[in-house]
Amino acid sequence: MSRGPSTAVRIGTEPSKLTRGIILTIVGVVFLLPLVAMLEFTFRQGFEGEHTLDHWTTLFSPDSARTYRSLFTGVTNSFLLAAVTVGIVLVVLLPTMILVHLQFPKLRRVLEFICIIPITVPAIVLVVGLAPVYAVVVRVFGGSIWTLAFAYGITVLPYAYRAIQSNLDAVDVITLSEAARSLGAGWLNVLWRVLLPNLRRGILAASFISVAVVLGEFTIASLLNRVNLQTAMLQISQSDPFVAVICALLALSLAFILLLVIGRVGQPKRNRSDS
Amino acid sequence: MTLTQPSPASTAASAGATVELIDVAKEYSGQRALDAIGLRVAPGEFVALLGPSGCGKTTALRSLAGLESIDGGEIRIDGKNVAHVPTNKRDIGMVFQSYSLFPHMTSLENVEFGLRMRGVAAAERRVRAAEALEMVGLGTFAQRFAHQLSGGQQQRVALARALVTRPRVLLLDEPLSALDAKVRVQLRDEIRRIQTDLGITTLFVTHDQEEALAVADRVAVMRAGSIEQIGTPEELYSTPATPFVANFVGLSNKINAQLTAGSVEVYGTMIAALGERLPDGPVTALVRPEDIVIDVAGSIDATVLTSSFLGSLRRTIVTTTDGTQLSVQHDVGERVAPGDSIRLRLRGNAVSVAARE
Numbered sequence: 001m002s003r004g005p006s007t008a009v010r011i012g013t014e015p016s017k018l019t020r021g022i023i024l025t026i027v028g029v030v031f032l033l034p035l036v037a038m039l040e041f042t043f044r045q046g047f048e049g050e051h052t053l054d055h056w057t058t059l060f061s062p063d064s065a066r067t068y069r070s071l072f073t074g075v076t077n078s079f080l081l082a083a084v085t086v087g088i089v090l091v092v093l094l095p096t097m098i099l100v101h102l103q104f105p106k107l108r109r110v111l112e113f114i115c116i117i118p119i120t121v122p123a124i125v126l127v128v129g130l131a132p133v134y135a136v137v138v139r140v141f142g143g144s145i146w147t148l149a150f151a152y153g154i155t156v157l158p159y160a161y162r163a164i165q166s167n168l169d170a171v172d173v174i175t176l177s178e179a180a181r182s183l184g185a186g187w188l189n190v191l192w193r194v195l196l197p198n199l200r201r202g203i204l205a206a207s208f209i210s211v212a213v214v215l216g217e218f219t220i221a222s223l224l225n226r227v228n229l230q231t232a233m234l235q236i237s238q239s240d241p242f243v244a245v246i247c248a249l250l251a252l253s254l255a256f257i258l259l260l261v262i263g264r265v266g267q268p269k270r271n272r273s274d275s
Numbered sequence: 276m277t278l279t280q281p282s283p284a285s286t287a288a289s290a291g292a293t294v295e296l297i298d299v300a301k302e303y304s305g306q307r308a309l310d311a312i313g314l315r316v317a318p319g320e321f322v323a324l325l326g327p328s329g330c331g332k333t334t335a336l337r338s339l340a341g342l343e344s345i346d347g348g349e350i351r352i353d354g355k356n357v358a359h360v361p362t363n364k365r366d367i368g369m370v371f372q373s374y375s376l377f378p379h380m381t382s383l384e385n386v387e388f389g390l391r392m393r394g395v396a397a398a399e400r401r402v403r404a405a406e407a408l409e410m411v412g413l414g415t416f417a418q419r420f421a422h423q424l425s426g427g428q429q430q431r432v433a434l435a436r437a438l439v440t441r442p443r444v445l446l447l448d449e450p451l452s453a454l455d456a457k458v459r460v461q462l463r464d465e466i467r468r469i470q471t472d473l474g475i476t477t478l479f480v481t482h483d484q485e486e487a488l489a490v491a492d493r494v495a496v497m498r499a500g501s502i503e504q505i506g507t508p509e510e511l512y513s514t515p516a517t518p519f520v521a522n523f524v525g526l527s528n529k530i531n532a533q534l535t536a537g538s539v540e541v542y543g544t545m546i547a548a549l550g551e552r553l554p555d556g557p558v559t560a561l562v563r564p565e566d567i568v569i570d571v572a573g574s575i576d577a578t579v580l581t582s583s584f585l586g587s588l589r590r591t592i593v594t595t596t597d598g599t600q601l602s603v604q605h606d607v608g609e610r611v612a613p614g615d616s617i618r619l620r621l622r623g624n625a626v627s628v629a630a631r632e
Contacts, residue, residue, distance in 0.1 A: 175375045178342055181362040182369035182446075183389035183436065193388075197379040 035252065042246045055242040071247065074232025077145045081228060082214040084149035086207045089160045092153070094203065097161070098195060101168050102177060115161035118154050123219035126155070134224060148226050155220070156213045160206035167202025201262075208258040215251050291318045291476030292353040292443035294339065299348035301334055301500075308334045310500035311348060319474040321467065322505075323487035326497035327523070332480045335497070336446050339478065341365050352443060363392070365444075368437030368475075372449040374429045376421040382408060382432045383417040389440040407435035410469060427458035434466065438473065445470065447479040451486065463490055484524050488512065496520050516550045518630035521561040527628075528567065528601045532560035534629050542575045542595075544621045548629045558629040564590065564604035566625035569611070573620030577601065579611045593617065 015023070043051040058064060065072065093115075100107050118126070130151050141147050173195060180194045181187075196203070218230035229251060237244030294316040301309040308331045316322045324332035337343040339350055341362035350358045357365050368389075376385050386404035395403070408414050411431040421429055430450050437445060447466065451459040467490040470477050481487050487494045488508040495505040496519070504516040515521035532539040539548045539560045546562075567575075569591075577593035580600070584607065591603045591611055603619060611617060 171378070172373060172375070175371055175373050176377060178340075178362075179369070179371060179375040179433075180377070180388070181342070182340055182367055184363045184366075184392035184440065185388075186361075186363055189392060194377055198377070200379075 035249070038245050038249050042242055042249065044242070055246060059243050059246055068236065068243065070227060071232045071236050071243070074227050074229045075247075077227055078215050078229035080146055081149050081152055082211040084146045085152040085156055085210050085214050088149060088153035089156060089206055089210050090203065093157065093160055094164060094199075094206075095191075097164050097168060098173070098191070098199075101173055112161070112165070115157045117157075119158040123155070123217075124223070126151070127220055127223040130220070130224070145226055145228075148221060148224065148228070149214075151220050151224070152210075152214050152217060155217065156210040159209040159213060163205035163209055164199065164202040167199050167205075171198045173198070205262045208262045212255040212258055215255060291320070291445075291474055293318055293351070294444055294476055294478070295349070295351040295354075296335065296339065297349040297351065299335070299338060299350060300346045301331075301338060301343065302346055307500050309338065309345070312497075312500070312502050314495060314502060314505070316476055316478065318476055321470055321477045321479065321490060321492045323479045323481055323491035323494045324497055325481055325484055325487040325494050325523070326503075327482060330497040331500040332482075332497045333448055334500075336448055336478055336480045339444070340367055340369055340446050366440075366442050367444045367446055368440060368442035369446040369448065370430065370433045370437050370450040372452055374421065374426065374433070374453070376424075376429050376432055376436075378421050381418050381420055382413060382424070382435075385421075385432055386436045386439050389436060393440060403439055404435075407439040408432070410438070411435045411465070425458075426454050427462055430454065430462060431465075434469070438469065438475070441473070442475065445475045445477040447477065449480050449482070451481070452483075459486070466490065488524070494524075496523060498523075514549055514626065515561075515628050518550070518559075518561055518628050521628040526564050526602055527561040528564060528599075530560045530562055530599060530601070531597075532558055532627070532629070534558045539627050539629050541621055541627065544574075544625075546621060546625045546627050549626055550628045553629055560627040560629055562621065562625060562627050564602040566622045567601060567603045567619050568622060569603060569605055569609055569617050570620045571618055573618035575619040575621075577617055577619055579613050579615040579617060581613055582611050593619070595619075 040051075042055050043053065045052045045054060059068065097111065100111050134147070134151075137147050137150060176194050176198065177190045180190045185193065215229055217228065218234070220226075221228040222231050222234075229247070233244045233247050236247070294314075296312055296314040298311040298313060299309050300307070300311050310331075312331070312335060314322070314335075324335060326332045334343060338345050341357070341360060345358055348358070349356045352365065376382075377388065380388070383401070383404050386407050387400045390400040390403060405414065405417060408417055411434055413428060413431050413435070416424065416428060416432075421432075424432065430453075433450070450466075451462055454462065463486055466479075479487070479491060488511070491508065493505055493507055494511055496503045496511065498519050504511060504520045506514075511520060511524045515524060521527045530541050532541045533556070534540075534548060534553055535545075535555050537548055537552070538545045539558060541560050541562060546560075548558075548560075575595055577595045580592045580594055582589060582591040587607070589605055589607045589609065591605065592600060593603060594600050601619070
């Protein structure tokens with residue numbers, strides 16, 4: 001029995017505006033409710049007191065430097081670790097992926113496998129493996145906090161790989177590089193003037209996701225006895241839960257802003273002067 | 276293997292280089308892509324590499340560009356072996372099959388790129404790039420990005436970009452294949468006009484025989500990594516050296532015939548046999564549709580199957596009494612209808628390539 005076109009149900013059609021609105025509202029509420037609750041909590045004076053800005057002003061007052069020294073150290077360390085991790089992604093992973101894409105396409109699956117592995121290994125297991133490695137790392141590079149970025153370079157691999165790879169797949173990198181070489185460009189110029197500008201979106205996404213992952217990392221830093229934002233927040237939360245929640249809110253906001261920036265900044269140039 | 280000889284270039288100016296491929300060989304995983312091919316292209320000459328997919332034409336072009344390494348032989352530009360010179364040092368211009376404009380640059384910036392790589396000053400770069408865009412008729416599109424241009428316009432910008440540095444050799448790797456038919460013909464003619472004006476030695480890879488015959492001074496027909504025949508479009512069409520060339524370039528009827536002392540007897544008519552000398556005996560004769568004419572006094576009885584109007588001519592498919600299907604090309608004034616009984620004859624000056632299958 002056949003149905004007329006007016007009664008036929010189309011599978012996979014776009015949801016109506018109302019449906020979209022309802023879904024968006026539900027997701028928004030689920031996402032925002034804890035954040036609003038956290039924000040409200042930071043204004044409380046005591047667990048059942050009135051709402052004030054005291055906890056915020058205390059955190060940013062000049063006297064707090066000594067009180068919350070470990071927190072500021074954790075923030076500084078996390079930003080340093082984020083910068084070094086992004087550096088590792090850009091200096092090691094990105095050129096490797098471009099090289100494999102252009103010159104050794106048969107190795108692509110191998111590289112993908114290697115880069116995806118860390119997502120399947122729990123952080124605690126990773127630390128067990130990393131502990132003896134770090135004994136060597138400390139001997140070679142010293143015990144500075146930035147050396148933790150070697151471990152973070154591994155944990156961000158799956159996210160950074162995906163972000164860069166999707167951009168590599170979207171751009172005909174091989175033809176562009178061949179065109180540039182036929183026009184007299186050496187490999188450095190091909191990379192700098194042709195490939196990197198066209199991989200900007202993937203590079204930015206990989207960088208920002210790496211920053212977000214590093215700012216949220218706790219297990220490895222804690223088990224390797226390093227201080228970062230998350231370990232410092234845990235420590236502070238035992239003495240001042242309000243400040244810990246403020247820091248969590250700020251970290252979440254930063255990650256949210258970074259994700260927004262990925263979507264905006266990475267877009268290609270448009271219509272410089274449309275004729 | 277001897278080099279096939281170039282024809283005098285048809286260009287007024289002759290700014291291009293001599294290009295020679297000498298016994299160039301290339302293998303992919305044990306599969307021979309180029310089988311010691313030899314080719315000499317004179318300065319300013321326009322040579323098309325024509326052949327079916329997988330015949331090695333693109334490999335030959337990419338080897339010349341330095342985008343593929345070769346396993347043997349020499350590639351010479353103006354007498355100098357460039358087989359081990361990197362692509363960016365070969366002074367070539369190349370237009371690719373897929374759109375290859377840099378998406379983050381405007382048309383003008385794309386065209387300037389090659390000049391920038393050669394260290395040309397910014398002011399001169401802009402002037403020369405603007406001139407190159409004018410040359411391809413896109414002077415007013417200088418500030419547009421690739422995504423704001425049609426496929427034909429993108430390939431024009433790519434052509435301007437390849438030519439602005441005045442390269443010694445221009446390589447065109449099926450640059451028209453992604454375009455629609457009308458734009459393809461327009462751009463094809465434009466490429467030829469610009470190439471003739473500039474006198475740049477040009478190699479043009481295509482699988483479209485009409486395209487190759489229309490623009491090239493000479494056409495090299497390739498098959499399985501070898502050059503089957505090279506010659507002017509007229510030579511290839513009227514005196515094909517092998518059954519493959521006769522089949523690939525233009526249409527050919529396949530007719531059972533008898534080879535005797537260098538001539539083939541086709542339906543009682545003796546016509547000259549070209550190409551490889553075969554021993555006498557039964558062969559398949561390849562005869563062009565225009566060498567078969569409708570004539571009431573003809574000796575070949577046939578029945579019309581279909582007749583198609585092709586503008587300036589008509590092509591009619593008939594079946595002869597022995598069941599052979601023939602394609603006959605004739606004047607639009609000679610109207611025939613399916614089912615009509617007609618008589619055919621072979622032209623006196625018809626030629627054939629005999630193949631033993």
